[in-house]
Amino acid sequence: MIREVIQAHVEGVAKKLGIDMPVILDFPAELAHGDYSTNIALTAAKALKLSPHEVAEKIVKEIGTIEGVTKIEIAGPGFINFHLAREAFVDVVKGIDERWGRNDHVKGYKVMVEYTDPNPFKQFHIGHLMSNAIGESISRLVDFSGAEVKRANYQGDVGPHVAKAIWGIQKLSLDAHHAADLGKAYAAGAEAYENDQKAKEEINIINAKVYDRPDTEINKIYDAGRSASLAHFEELYKVLGTKFDFYFFESETAPKGLAIVRAHPTVFEESDGAVVYKGEKVGLHTRVFITSRGLPTYEAKDLGLAEMKAEQWPFDLSISITATEQSGYFSVMLAAMKEVLPDIAKKIQHVSHGMMQLSGGKMSSRTGNVVTGESLIAEMRSQALGKMEGRELGDEKEKIADTVAVAAIKYSVLKQATGKNIIFDPEQSLSFEGDSGPYLQYAHTRALSVLAKAVEKAEAKNPPEQVPEFERLLPRFPDIVFRAAKENEPHYVTTYLTQLAGAFNSWYAAEKIIGTEHEEYKLALTKAFAQTMKNGLWLLGIQAPERM
RNA sequence: GGCCCCGUAGUUCAAUGGAUAGAACAGGAGACUUCUAAGCUCUUGAUCGAGGUUCGAUUCCUCGCGGGGCCA
Numbered sequence: 001m002i003r004e005v006i007q008a009h010v011e012g013v014a015k016k017l018g019i020d021m022p023v024i025l026d027f028p029a030e031l032a033h034g035d036y037s038t039n040i041a042l043t044a045a046k047a048l049k050l051s052p053h054e055v056a057e058k059i060v061k062e063i064g065t066i067e068g069v070t071k072i073e074i075a076g077p078g079f080i081n082f083h084l085a086r087e088a089f090v091d092v093v094k095g096i097d098e099r100w101g102r103n104d105h106v107k108g109y110k111v112m113v114e115y116t117d118p119n120p121f122k123q124f125h126i127g128h129l130m131s132n133a134i135g136e137s138i139s140r141l142v143d144f145s146g147a148e149v150k151r152a153n154y155q156g157d158v159g160p161h162v163a164k165a166i167w168g169i170q171k172l173s174l175d176a177h178h179a180a181d182l183g184k185a186y187a188a189g190a191e192a193y194e195n196d197q198k199a200k201e202e203i204n205i206i207n208a209k210v211y212d213r214p215d216t217e218i219n220k221i222y223d224a225g226r227s228a229s230l231a232h233f234e235e236l237y238k239v240l241g242t243k244f245d246f247y248f249f250e251s252e253t254a255p256k257g258l259a260i261v262r263a264h265p266t267v268f269e270e271s272d273g274a275v276v277y278k279g280e281k282v283g284l285h286t287r288v289f290i291t292s293r294g295l296p297t298y299e300a301k302d303l304g305l306a307e308m309k310a311e312q313w314p315f316d317l318s319i320s321i322t323a324t325e326q327s328g329y330f331s332v333m334l335a336a337m338k339e340v341l342p343d344i345a346k347k348i349q350h351v352s353h354g355m356m357q358l359s360g361g362k363m364s365s366r367t368g369n370v371v372t373g374e375s376l377i378a379e380m381r382s383q384a385l386g387k388m389e390g391r392e393l394g395d396e397k398e399k400i401a402d403t404v405a406v407a408a409i410k411y412s413v414l415k416q417a418t419g420k421n422i423i424f425d426p427e428q429s430l431s432f433e434g435d436s437g438p439y440l441q442y443a444h445t446r447a448l449s450v451l452a453k454a455v456e457k458a459e460a461k462n463p464p465e466q467v468p469e470f471e472r473l474l475p476r477f478p479d480i481v482f483r484a485a486k487e488n489e490p491h492y493v494t495t496y497l498t499q500l501a502g503a504f505n506s507w508y509a510a511e512k513i514i515g516t517e518h519e520e521y522k523l524a525l526t527k528a529f530a531q532t533m534k535n536g537l538w539l540l541g542i543q544a545p546e547r548m
Numbered sequence: 549g550g551c552c553c554c555g556u557a558g559u560u561c562a563a564u565g566g567a568u569a570g571a572a573c574a575g576g577a578g579a580c581u582u583c584u585a586a587g588c589u590c591u592u593g594a595u596c597g598a599g600g601u602u603c604g605a606u607u608c609c610u611c612g613c614g615g616g617g618c619c620a
Contacts (some may be wrong), residue, residue: 009592009620026564026566027569029563029569029570030565030567030568033567037567039565042566042603042604045603049591051603052603073593075567076566076567077604078566078603078604079566079567090596100561108594127555157561179569194601252559258558283551285550285551285618285619285620286619286620287619290564310563320571322550322619324553324616324617325616325618326615326617326618327552327553327617327618328551328618328619329618329619330553331552332619352552352567353554354554354616354617354619355567355616357616369597381602384586387586388586391584397597404586412560414561415561415572416560416561417561417562419553420553420554420561421553421615421616421617422560422561423560425559425560431560431573431586432571432584432585432586433573433587434572434573434587435560435571435572435573436572436586437563438586439572439586439587441586442584442586443586443587445584445586446583446584446587449583449584450583450584451583452583453583454583483564487564491561491562494568495561495562495563495571498562498572499570499571502571505587505588506587506588506589508587509586509587509588509589510588510589511582512582512583513583514582514583515583526583547584548584548586
């Protein structure tokens with residue numbers, strides 16, 4: 001690749017001039033500044049006791065010429081800019097296929113990514129959509145980096161929330177076979193638990209009985225509710241485009257975690273009847289692992305989870321995607337894990353994402369103040385159907401509406417840095433115009449629409465002299481993907497695709513493709529764009545429909 | 549009280565310590581009887597404050613102020 005060639009030239013010259021600093025080749029933000037740029041003259045100036053401009057001149061003179069580079073110039077405070085030759089872009093276009101953007105950076109690694117993590121008996125809300133969007137994209141970025149990826153989902157099928165839901169089912173005469181009823185039941189139970197002493201006692205009794213298999217009535221509700229929830233989640237995963245390889249449940253991790261904690265009396269300490277881990281010894285805080293009533297907490301369960309993961313699929317790396325509110329908890333849990341499961345602990349990575357906030361205030365499934373995943377998707381879907389009115393899409397319409405709806409939602413999550421909160425205003429934040437998932441899909445379908453008419457003529461030869469902006473952006477794709485994967489930041493891909501799609505749309509509006517002088521090259525270019533967009537959207541977990 | 553995250557146009561988001569701080573939405577104007585107008589072109593508009601490090605700070609450090617979260 002041309003990038004490596006330039007890099008090697010500059011490094012060679014730098015070494016020759018006695019510059020002992022890493023050479024970094026950037027993409028200039030402004031395309032007018034060239035295709036690659038380095039600030040080595042700026043960073044080296046002090047050590048060489050010369051002005052940045054003088055250093056740059058020396059370097060440029062020493063480089064001379066590079067094959068595939070037409071112009072090397074010094075600009076601004078001392079940047080060295082490289083302009084690629086026409087032919088270099090033709091080579092890039094020629095090389096774009098289904099594997100475009102992939103690399104072998106972690107080839108042979110086994111990586112498990114755990115995300116989404118909804119709780120049976122509770123609602124699947126937009127926070128879970130957020131975790132799903134980020135986790136799925138990170139999984140795919142890891143896949144593009146050459147690793148073998150397994151997707152895992154960890155769900156809380158035991159605990160007080162279950163008892164609250166069961167109580168609600170009984171009191172309100174709801175049907176545990178219906179996922180929507182469970183959400184209502186939970187909200188009612190949670191509310192009563194806080195405000196009604198009698199209800200609280202009843203719920204505590206249920207909580208104790210859930211694990212007593214002989215009690216048939218409660219267990220019937222439990223079994224019905226659990227499978228109704230899980231079946232409902234599966235429908236959502238199908239629409240969202242996630243297929244999990246592993247499912248872990250708290251009912252399984254709890255006993256395992258309990259055993260791990262009990263087996264390490266020197267690591268954990270007794271405190272008021274509870275078993276705690278004193279995080280202070282590693283600069284953190286104390287957390288309870290087993291309550292005074294002998295029940296394992298989330299902390300203990302997570303130890304069990306880590307061990308289960310490693311047993312079922314020995315991994316090189318396990319990435320957990322959780323909300324930022326859990327990062328304090330996670331670091332203490334991980335510190336404890338380093339002591340009791342050291343071999344596993346060093347392979348654990350935590351990605352914490354921001355919170356979805358309703359513009360009105362914090363969302364809470366306890367009060368029923370939530371936007372559920374399905375209601376949001378349904379709303380987006382109907383908007384999409386409205387936009388499609390008058391288009392001849394036949395019986396694909398419903399399916400396309402789903403992919404557009406999901407694209408809008410995922411894009412709104414993946415366009416910003418992972419750690420930041422998302423202010424979610426249902427009226428405003430999900431758009432189908434500009435800077436949106438559907439915008440990317442739309443650019444892709446337009447390209448396909450052109451190709452459908454004359455794809456057989458596409459050939460990367462006889463290019464027009466002028467290199468359009470979007471063609472100049474194409475070589476950046478693999479680097480963008482690499483960086484996004486390295487930093488677990490899908491938004492680099494999102495930002496890039498938006499820029500690329502915008503540039504393509506401008507070109508498309510200004511240029512006629514079919515039946516023009518450079519038809520075959522323009523078609524090849526359109527094809528290259530479509531492939532880049534398709535691969536990029538795939539990395540975001542967004543489908544690229546052929547028509548919309 | 550301790551710890552973590554965040555603060556950029558009216559709004560929602562970008563900007564591996566670099567060049568003129570980018571988009572989109574909203575607002576204003578416009579083109580096209582051309583391959584999908586969910587599109588295109590033009591336009592108004594921003595770095596919370598005070599110090600510090602640096603040739604250069606939205607980015608790093610310190611202290612404030614403001615928002616979110618976790619813990620006791």
